[in-house]
Amino acid sequence: MKKFDISKYWAFFILPTDEKDLKKEKEKAEKILWKKFDKFKFFNNYVLVPSITFEQFKKDYEDFNKKEIKEELDKLGKRKIIKQELLNYECYFSENIDEVVSNLKEYWITKKEIIKVFQENYDKYC
Secondary structure (H helix, E strand, C coil): CCCCCCHCCCCEEEECCCCCHHHHHHHHHHHHHHHCCCCCCEEECCCCCCCCCCHHHHHHHHHHHHHHHHHHHHHHCCCHHHHHHHHHCCCHHCCCCCHHHHHHHHCCCHHHHHHHHHHHHHHCCC
């Protein structure tokens, strides 16, 4: 999978370990950005982006993400992606598919499709 280069937007990725660390990391990044830019915004709570590049960053990121999703769907297919996510979130153990349903919305995969794959593989993984 390719990586989206955030540096050309003067953006910082913040990787906190907890809420206290998140606040500390945000403050640290803000101090660095304030030296060069007046205003900034947070994207998905973990990327600090100067306001002047924010809209372009957001558009480019969304375009990049859609392209990556399409490539993954073309390469693996819906069923394999669903199966991977069900296993990744240990859905056969918890019998809860809510996180998978939420995460696969951007893949244009429906809850009905996820339930079908879950039921087809239930005996295999339980």
